[in-house]
Amino acid sequence: xxxxxxxxxxxxxxxxxxxxxxxxxxxxxxxxxxxxxxxxxxxxxxxxxxxxxxxxxxxxxxxxxxxxxxxxxxxxxxxxxxxxxxxxxxxxxxxxxxxxxxxxxxxxxxxxxxxxxxxxxxxxxxxxxxxxxxxxxxxxxxxxxxxxxxxxxxxxxxxxxxxxxxxxxxxxxxxxxxxxxxxxxxxxxxxxxxxxxxxxxxxxxxxxxxxxxxxxxxxxxxxxxxxxxxxxxxxxxxxxxxxxxxxxxxxxxxxxxxxxxxxxxxxxxxxxxxxxxxxxxxxxxxxxxxxxxxxxxxxxxxxxxxxxxxxxxxxxxxxxxxxxxxxxxxxx
Numbered sequence: 460x461x462x463x464x465x466x467x468x469x470x471x472x473x474x475x476x477x478x479x480x481x482x483x484x485x486x487x488x489x490x491x492x493x494x495x496x497x498x499x500x501x502x503x504x505x506x507x508x509x510x511x512x513x514x515x516x517x518x519x520x521x522x523x524x525x526x527x528x529x530x531x532x533x534x535x536x537x538x539x540x541x542x543x544x545x546x547x548x549x550x551x552x553x554x555x556x557x558x559x560x561x562x563x564x565x566x567x568x569x570x571x572x573x574x575x576x577x578x579x580x581x582x583x584x585x586x587x588x589x590x591x592x593x594x595x596x597x598x599x600x601x602x603x604x605x606x607x608x609x610x611x612x613x614x615x616x617x618x619x620x621x622x623x624x625x626x627x628x629x630x631x632x633x634x635x636x637x638x639x640x641x642x643x644x645x646x647x648x649x650x651x652x653x654x655x656x657x658x659x660x661x662x663x664x665x666x667x668x669x670x671x672x673x674x675x676x677x678x679x680x681x682x683x684x685x686x687x688x689x690x691x692x693x694x695x696x697x698x699x700x701x702x703x704x705x706x707x708x709x710x711x712x713x714x715x716x717x718x719x720x721x722x723x724x725x726x727x728x729x730x731x732x733x734x735x736x737x738x739x740x741x742x743x744x745x746x747x748x749x750x751x752x753x754x755x756x757x758x759x760x761x762x763x764x765x766x767x768x769x770x771x772x773x774x775x776x777x778x779x780x781x782x783x784x785x786x787x788x789x790x791x
Contacts (some may be wrong), residue, residue: 759780
């Protein structure tokens with residue numbers, strides 16, 4: 460991302476060499492708009508979209524549970540399984556968001572119109588003077604922008620105030636080091652640029668007069684997603700194969716895929732279990748597939764096979780299960 464060194468804050472700047480942050484004032488979540496059910500594309504901007512998916516899953520009506528809520532490439536997940544997908548991916552990629560970090564990611568996804576409504580809510584309903592937003596990406600790059608809006612509750616003749624921005628584990632490029640001080644004007648947007656190590660979390664405090672707002676930006680994930688396939692012929696799995704020359708018989712069995720214990724960087728993708736029949740031949744052979752038996756490391760399905768073959772005729776069933784997998788790959 461190209462970083463602009465221009466600053467939309469008037470007045471002289473005075474650097475305060477204080478790295479410690481003041482007492483926290485949590486952002487009121489009630490002003491964050493409810494995310495309407497939509498399809499979240501996990502193929503892009505994964506960390507942010509996982510937070511969005513969590514938010515959507517928690518607010519989706521029961522009637523929406525069967526609608527597609529998320530996708531990754533060609534894979535689609537309904538709202539009924541999207542929370543499981545989110546939990547699986549966060550565990551696989553070793554992502555642990557705090558509630559405050561999730562609110563930050565949620566806010567970073569809002570459209571311009573939604574940001575305007577959010578800022579207005581902060582000022583009018585929450586009766587707070589400071590509102591902030593993010594005009595751009597905030598997770599993967601070394602720098603991100605913070606837009607600050609100040610609206611005093613009482614209208615002074617000279618509507619200007621000192622704004623202080625403090626950063627833990629980072630710098631404010633318009634200032635010197637982790638702290639910036641400048642002037643901010645009533646109903647005017649101020650823009651500051653924060654530089655940090657994207658592999659570390661960062662906490663930012665915005666102070667105007669006696670009001671303090673803080674937020675946290677999580678580190679980027681150390682891993683990215685790859686894809687693979689596992690089948691029931693691999694160690695721990697179970698395929699199904701039977702052949703007969705008898706004239707009748709009711710037989711069946713489980714077909715299973717299982718992740719090896721050493722494959723801790725791999726997860727099964729929900730909804731991708733399927734059975735491939737290498738052979739399914741013979742007169743009078745009836746096959747029925749039972750319900751799926753899901754699990755984190757193993758998924759099975761029972762195959763019911765009934766032979767009603769003519770005397771001394773040959774019948775055969777050969778079934779193998781496959782399932783797609785997510786694989787955590789270290790980022791380069």
